[in-house]
Amino acid sequence: MSIGASLKRLEDYNLVTGRGQYVGDLQFPDQCEAVIIRSPHAHAIIRSIDVEEARGLDGVLLILTASDLPDDLRPIPMRLSPDPILEKALQYPLAKGRVRYVGDPVAVIVAKNRYVAEDAADFIHIEYEVLPPVTDAVQSLEPDAPILHPDAGTNEMYLIHGRKGDAAERLKTCEHVLEEELYVQRHSGIPMETRGLLALCDEDERLTVYGAAKVVHFNHQLMARLLNKNIDEIRLIETDCGGGFGPRGEFYPEDYLIPFAAMRLKRPVRWIEDRLEHFKATNHSREQKHRVTVGFDGDGRIYALRDEIFFDQGGYIRTHGTTVPSLTQAMFPGPYDFSDIEIVTHLVLTNKTPVGTYRGPGRFEGTFVRERVIDMVAAHLKLDPTIVRERNYIRPEQMPYSNGLSALGQVIEYDSGDYAETLDRARKFMGWEEFAGKQLRAREEGRFIGLGFASFVEKSGFGPWEFAEVEMLPDGRVICKTGLTEVGQGITTTLAQICSDQLGIPYDNVSVVHGDTALVEKGNGSFATRGAVVGGSAAWHAAGLLKEKLLKAAAGQLEVPVDMLALKDGGVVYAEAGQTAMTLKELLPVCSDLGISLCEKYTFHIEHMTYPYGCHAAEVELDPDTGALQILNYYIAYDLGKAINPMLVEGQLIGGMAQGLGGAIYENLKYDEIGQLVSGSFMDYLIPTSMEVPEVTTEILENYPSPLNPLGVKGAGEGGTVAVAPAIANAIVNALQEYAIPFTSLPLRPERIREALKRMKPER
Amino acid sequence: MKPAAFDYYKPETLAEALSLLDEFGYDAKILAGGQSLIPMMNMRLARPPVLIDINGVPGMTGIEVGDSEIVIGGLTRHYMVEHSAEIERSCPMLAEGIKLIGHSQIRSRGTIGGSIVHADPTAELPVMLTALGGKVTVVSSGEERELTPEELFLTYMTTTIEPNEIVKSVHFPVIAERTGHAIEEFTLRSGDFAIIIAAASVTLDEEGLIESAALCIGGVDGVPVKLDEVTDELIGQAPSEELFAESCEPIVDMVEPEKDIHASVEYRKDLCVALSRRVLKKAADEAKLA
Structure with missing residues (x-):
């Protein structure tokens, strides 16, 4: 059985021996290089663009501005959660008349190499009429705020209203009411490899584009539509991908511009985003302000929850439509059973880089707010915050449980789980019972230590379907084609293990093929922690059909009933006794002779997502002199029903934690008042390094398999990220408990801790 | 992120390097380790027309x-x-x-x-x-x-x-007898540019009293700032945690740092006090051991 085994990743050999093929590694004869000219202003009218001087430079091959693109070109549409109301704020590949964020693409230069292209940039003369920018979502709603898209007539593009019961009414009867404002700063996934594309166009107008990731088949269709070509005239190919995390692989302006340039030049055109560009051009995420009200009784039982969320969308609606705000609100109640809920989300435009999803979209933000609020309720009542959590959890016997809210076109319905259990494990592991004593002794030595918890529910297995095609070759090797893509998560290994399990062959006899529209007939791609659940189930079924065929052929040959046989150790065995009945080497020629095709396709459909869950716990120490924070101990309990490869799950949790830590303490895409990004390089945008990421103890639980798929799996991709900020914030607050400092906004920088230590007087 | 065009020279002697400098003057930049210059050139924040690579010049290493x-x-x-x-x-x-x-x-x-x-x-x-x-x-x-x-x-x-x-x-x-050194910096991440950095040297006399001391802070001005007003007060005194705490408190009013996105003026001042106290204490402890 290879499902459940921590097998080595099949992906790694090539990657660690330098054989990876990233888009930047590809070279074709006559290849030339594109550079994008971007707006230096947050908000401006483009008065004129003069490219003549640049066009005349030696080595410059093509310059494109909006007027060089087809008149009937449509803007880039939404991939997920589309809504017609949002269409007036979609982005065109090149800005038409107006720029709305620093980094908005205005022109493309293609030259014989990148040096020449960057030289030519100096000779493109653009006259801007600078408009007042708006850089804050709340200010953007004020009546005198400049409007970004005059056609839309407002900066509030969308209002999402979710409710269950009557929160306003319920709040009136609650013994205690708390109102708080919390803020999550703008940050995003920063892949080690920036985006890149290489497009080739031959004389008969056929396009081949390398550099796709994440959602290859969707982008394939979109590319054809925008370029006005037949789908079979374009081949889109995924290359090795140096990190996905949400931003990478969506359809961006360059995904139109680079193929378009290749079609114009009939030469291979490459564009590699540089890091400074990446910070301005690639999706940002996370920035939200919450105004939360909770009503509860003296025992900490919370009955009513009201939240008003201001969601900073940036200058345009991009491919995610309303995904992030709707997920924020639908997943906001987390593991708790609140009887009355009302959440209003304002999706607001600002003159900043547009946003999309980033690992744990909406849950990182919502979990921070909710889990801080739980601790505030506990502090208000002077109760143990873990007890307050226990009193509010949805109980296992309430499953399936709906919180009455919806996102991604479906009502949230948790399938299974015991939320109290993961908290209890965290409490025991971290020594919560004895912690107050330990804390007191530390304080006597002048040390400030604190322990914090944060519970979360994740979602995974977003449908509506995924495709797999499994074929056994005459030599017994297996090809598994999948509509998923490899963004580093290990889907190659995972699917190989699934096929191996069904077919009784070693997992390294399975080759997984993905991300090439000429080889894989359809797919939805890798996002939303859907791969193992939906793509894994498709592979399970396709391999299962193949197994049936093999066993049937063997049964015919051996003249025994099919149900006596099984596939194991590279052959057919008698199920009961386990002795070999026939090797695959013997069986495969028989199948060939009988004309049995050993290729099976399966499209696995799923209507509801599945919900893994867990608990993070952090023990921290604060330096009273500097406010510096040290993580002494970090723990994650995660129940995902079934781990196909526990080592990969652990890797996901630890890597996810590192990104969550970035969002909690370090990363901040900060804008000044004129809309300039002031943390737009690795000098100022701080991602945690190996020196900052602590040891993380993970406990992977399989107590509540999903009833919604044959493998019982729930996803592993995002649970490591979503609860880091509240676990750490709660630990900081716990370390400073007598000072009653709220810590309601991220990032939790040492300066704020120091300020708190210095300014706040003990309450008593 | 590609540099603008430049002429590249790789002199083989110091004399040759110096004569190239005489020839190009302000147009030339010396390339040594390139750890600051090359990123600045790649971002086109620096566009020197001439680069003189001295990595091949003998006798300058050691x-x-x-x-x-x-x-x-x-x-x-x-x-x-x-x-x-x-x-x-x-x-x-x-x-x-x-x-x-x-x-x-x-x-x-x-x-x-x-x-x-x-x-x-x-x-x-x-x-x-x-x-x-x-x-x-x-x-x-x-x-x-x-x-x-x-x-x-x-x-x-x-x-x-x-x-x-x-x-x-x-x-x-070279460090003198009965002398201790200490240096500490505050960064948000390991290896980053310091927000505040403090370095101290303390020499004790034969009775264990402070004979001389030096304290220098970076991150508060355009040049490193030496705080002789603080260290002069220490001379002749017995080193102690209280002494250093007390003598470093006035640093708040001696330095005038500027704010940036990573730290406010007030926080920088606080860090100056805390780090000064720590390095003086540590240097004195080291001096006792020396």
Whole structure:
């Protein structure tokens, strides 16, 4: 059985021996290089663009501005959660008349190499009429705020209203009411490899584009539509991908511009985003302000929850439509059973880089707010915050449980789980019972230590379907084609293990093929922690059909009933006794002779997502002199029903934690008042390094398999990220408990801790 | 992120390098370790028309420890200082502080002379040079001259070195008897540029009282700031935690840092006080052991 085994990743050999093929590694004869000219202003009218001087430079091959693109070109549409109301704020590949964020693409230069292209940039003369920018979502709603898209007539593009019961009414009867404002700063996934594309166009107008990731088949269709070509005239190919995390692989302006340039030049055109560009051009995420009200009784039982969320969308609606705000609100109640809920989300435009999803979209933000609020309720009542959590959890016997809210076109319905259990494990592991004593002794030595918890529910297995095609070759090797893509998560290994399990062959006899529209007939791609659940189930079924065929052929040959046989150790065995009945080497020629095709396709459909869950716990120490924070101990309990490869799950949790830590303490895409990004390089945008990421103890639980798929799996991709900020914030607050400092906004920088230590007087 | 076009020269002798400098003057930039210059050129924040690569110039690399002075060639890489047992013995501050420069990849290329002429006031080498009262020898075709840190550093990224001069060597004093060194910096992440950096040297007399002391802070002004007002008060006193706490408190009013996105003025001042106290205490503790 290879499902459940921590097998080595099949992906790694090539990657660690330098054989990876990233888009930047590809070279074709006559290849030339594109550079994008971007707006230096947050908000401006483009008065004129003069490219003549640049066009005349030696080595410059093509310059494109909006007027060089087809008149009937449509803007880039939404991939997920589309809504017609949002269409007036979609982005065109090149800005038409107006720029709305620093980094908005205005022109493309293609030259014989990148040096020449960057030289030519100096000779493109653009006259801007600078408009007042708006850089804050709340200010953007004020009546005198400049409007970004005059056609839309407002900066509030969308209002999402979710409710269950009557929160306003319920709040009136609650013994205690708390109102708080919390803020999550703008940050995003920063892949080690920036985006890149290489497009080739031959004389008969056929396009081949390398550099796709994440959602290859969707982008394939979109590319054809925008370029006005037949789908079979374009081949889109995924290359090795140096990190996905949400931003990478969506359809961006360059995904139109680079193929378009290749079609114009009939030469291979490459564009590699540089890091400074990446910070301005690639999706940002996370920035939200919450105004939360909770009503509860003296025992900490919370009955009513009201939240008003201001969601900073940036200058345009991009491919995610309303995904992030709707997920924020639908997943906001987390593991708790609140009887009355009302959440209003304002999706607001600002003159900043547009946003999309980033690992744990909406849950990182919502979990921070909710889990801080739980601790505030506990502090208000002077109760143990873990007890307050226990009193509010949805109980296992309430499953399936709906919180009455919806996102991604479906009502949230948790399938299974015991939320109290993961908290209890965290409490025991971290020594919560004895912690107050330990804390007191530390304080006597002048040390400030604190322990914090944060519970979360994740979602995974977003449908509506995924495709797999499994074929056994005459030599017994297996090809598994999948509509998923490899963004580093290990889907190659995972699917190989699934096929191996069904077919009784070693997992390294399975080759997984993905991300090439000429080889894989359809797919939805890798996002939303859907791969193992939906793509894994498709592979399970396709391999299962193949197994049936093999066993049937063997049964015919051996003249025994099919149900006596099984596939194991590279052959057919008698199920009961386990002795070999026939090797695959013997069986495969028989199948060939009988004309049995050993290729099976399966499209696995799923209507509801599945919900893994867990608990993070952090023990921290604060330096009273500097406010510096040290993580002494970090723990994650995660129940995902079934781990196909526990080592990969652990890797996901630890890597996810590192990104969550970035969002909690370090990363901040900060804008000044004129809309300039002031943390737009690795000098100022701080991602945690190996020196900052602590040891993380993970406990992977399989107590509540999903009833919604044959493998019982729930996803592993995002649970490591979503609860880091509240676990750490709660630990900081716990370390400073007598000072009653709220810590309601991220990032939790040492300066704020120091300020708190210095300014706040003990309450008593 | 590709640099603008430039002419590239790779002289084989110091004389040749200096004559190229005479020829190109302000148009030329010296390429040593390139750890600051190359990123600036790639971002086109610096566009020198001429680059003079001195990596092939002999005789500018090496560490010589004499009785009272350490002479480090301008082209000596940070890692060579970091891994020198002689430096560890003869100048603990330098041994400790050099490790705080960036990351090991940076220290393997970056040079002592390059750090000094880059003159970042929060960088480790300018702060240590100022704290310890070292010297810098610069050469041009015509002459060789020695500069104290006070003569050398003008303001942010600016020195009094002329466009026709090269840093030949950097000089640090060998640690005296009954002396302790300490250096500490506050960064948001390991290896980042310091928000505040403090370095101290404390010498005790035979009775264990403070005979002399030096304290230097980076990150509060255009050049490293030496706080003699603080250390003068310490002379003749017995080192103690309380003494250093008390004497460092007034630093809040002595420094005038500027804010940036990573730290406010007030926080920087707080850090100056805290780090000064810590380095003085640690240096005194080291002196007791010496």
